Amino acid sequence: MSGTRMTENRYPGAWHAVVDFLTDRGVDTVFGLPADDLTVLDALRDSGIRFVLNRDQRNAGFMATGYALQSGAPAVCLIGKGPASTNVLTGVLEAAASAAPLVVLAAGTAVNRRGARAFQELDQVSLLRPLAKWAHRVDHPDRLVPSLEKAFTIAAAGAPGPVYLEIADDLCDTAVTRTRPWRDVAVQYPAPDPAAAATAWSAVRASRRPILLVGGGVRHRNGPGTVEQLATGLGAALFSTASGRGAVDETHELCCGLSGLYSPPEAVELWRDTDLVIALGSRLEETATFGTGFARPGVPVVQVNVDASELSTEFAGPSVVADAGRVVEDWCARLVASRREPDPDWVARAGSVPVRARQRVTADAAEAAASGAPRVAALLARLSERLPAEHVLVQENGLQDMWSYFFPSWCCAGPAGSIVPSEQTSLGFGAAAAAGVKLAAPDRTVVALVGDGAFGMLGADLAVLAEQQVGVLFLVLDNGGYGWLQSQWDKRERDDSGRGDRFRFVAPRGLGALPAAVHRAVVETSDAIGAELDRALKECAAGRVAVLEVPVALSDVPADLDELDGDFPAVEDR
Missing domain, CATH: 3.40.50.970 (Thiamin diphosphate (ThDP)-binding fold, Pyr/PP domains)
Incomplete structure (x- = not known):
């Protein structure tokens, strides 16, 4: 038996290994404010990674979250310890609520100084754990490589969200050895369970006055415009939640704006008369379901979300735990095979909403300009x-x-x-x-x-x-x-x-x-x-x-x- 063994990669410290990992993953921008040690700057100096050197860790978290939402890929926020972790907490909260793949890399008190009232000592993992998908501390150089890989995998998998990875200060100048290639787990988009998909499709197919509601979970999952194709095929009025904006083309003839608190007055009649709401990638939070901009009680809501914890249990109706993009593709195929025809009266009513709304807003803008x-x-x-x-x-x-x-x-x-x-x-x-x-x-x-x-x-x-x-x-x-x-x-x-x-x-x-x-x-x-x-x-x-x-x-x-x-x-x- 013969073979070749990978040459060991030896790094002078943990942050040099981190920068090599980020480079391997194609990370081109990092936001943050480093700890006093500044070793990470030595590691970044000769890399091609842009470091936005913030003055406020909260802004760093917000900027990284904005980067993640726009790109769809994990974004990195790099901070020190103690109050740095409390400062970034609001950014982590926002990333969690926005389902943004944010990776916070933080400094932490050295292992041999914990419990000794060390400078800026804080149990940061316990602080961040309630808001993060995963919060972990690396205390040994052998644990850094798998921990970095796991952090990026968890941030992007399923419903994206923030992760927190803390690296003890004593690893700054402790050699880290990597004995294998960096492991990259591609993001997977699970297909629906056939039985669940069939049950939900039965409700969709039977509807004559459907509303299609797009949430933030459809962001980056509607590349070929399949959601708009589904809306046209079903003859469904198309709405989005606030966080779902940008996922669909709002110039589509059946697009009627936002749901809930921000729903245009012209759309109230649609929400009053719909017989089914199809919610794609939405948590159906309060602002999205508030008042006359959402269906009346008793109207079933078909929900599709990649994670069962993202489903709302406030509404009746079948649910599908799967990637919304995969489900929409499946339904588009079923729609063609079923030869289902949209209700022309409902299509006409839905199509009139954006026309009337634009007329009102055009008049408002002219009055404002004058x-x-x-x-x-x-x-x-x-x-x-x-x-x-x-x-x-x-x-x-x-x-x-x-x-x-x-x-x-x-x-x-x-x-x-x-x-x-x-x-x-x-x-x-x-x-x-x-x-x-x-x-x-x-x-x-x-x-x-x-x-x-x-x-x-x-x-x-x-x-x-x-x-x-x-x-x-x-x-x-x-x-x-x-x-x-x-x-x-x-x-x-x-x-x-x-x-x-x-x-x-x-x-x-x-x-x-x-x-x-x-x-x-x-x-x-x-x-x-x-x-x-x-x-x-x-x-x-x-x-x-x-x-x-x-x-x-x-x-x-x-x-x-x-x-x-x-x-x-x-x-x-x-």
Whole structure:
């Protein structure tokens, strides 16, 4: 018996092995702020990996999550220990709620110093474990190689999500030996169980007034447009959740916008009269099922999700635990074989919704443009006219940036993308995530629509983006602070005129000083929007960060939100 044995790879320390692994996996960008030891910088120095050296670990987590959502591949956030892990916690929360494959690589207290009140000692694994798919500490050099491989596999497998891998400080200068090639487990997309798929298909086939609801789990799983093919074949009204935006083409004739809280008023009749909801890759969280923008009680919901833990048990109807892309392909084939014909009346009703909604929004935008003051509706209309086909809008979830959630105030057309916060709506996520999105899609125009409160959370990392020439356009809707909370407090004051004006969530408008390398303009009038957008987009195309500050009034909110009068789930302000 003969053969060859692989030559051993010997690394001077753990972080050199980490960098070699990341290079092998094709990781080209890492976000973070390293521990005091700085050994990882020595390892990164001669690699081809770009290191975005953040000033705030929370922004690092947000940027890496944005990168993961846009690319579909695991993104890396590198941090130190102790408070670094508490700072990144919100980013891990957002990645978990957004199903983003985030890998946090952290420093940890040396084995021989644990329990000795060592500098920045903290049980970080216990802290991160509730939010991560897997949290693990590496204490021995022999465990590093398999642990790295496992971390990346778990982050991407099934329902993607964050993992946390801690490397003890004493491994920084401890030799690590690899005796075999790096092991790469390809992401697998499980096909449906035949019996479960048949049961669900029976319900789908029998429906005459179906609604097809697309969630974030369909992101990167609708490459050939099979979801739109299924909607056309079924004659189904096509909706998405907020996190599902960008997964389908919203210019499709049957696309009716978002479900739940953000559903357009023209679509209420469809939700009232549907006989089946088909939910693909959605957790059916509260904002996606709220109010008249979701089916009435008793209407069955067919759910398809890659992980059983992602299914909602709040609704009746069959479920399929499988990759949504595989199930849609299966159903498209069954649809052809069944010769099922759509209900023409339902198709006509669904097709009329986007037409009527666009007419309303066009009128709203024209009225806003004629008002003189810069209004959000006019800003979105001018932006839509100027952006190239392949762009990505990154959003926050506050009072005025929620304008863009109300299709067709904003429409994700063709290959255009959309990145939104999860139902956790972490303050500042969109502002920071936009940088990760841009680095994941460098050839695309990336615009972040954010409130001034969220933009302020970016802090010193704005200078980092300018230094690294991450050409993002920030449209900052400046209402002087946290407009959502202020608007809700104002409604309470109207109910109780004796309450007074003791609590204020807003202050005089103005963003303060920005780095000199950042292009900045203030849009004072509606007439100036177009020209300022043109200049800003030109700066971004040259790799410069651009900030357009748009003063807006607290009263400039979508009618859909204002009419709810606070009777819906609390949403963090931006």
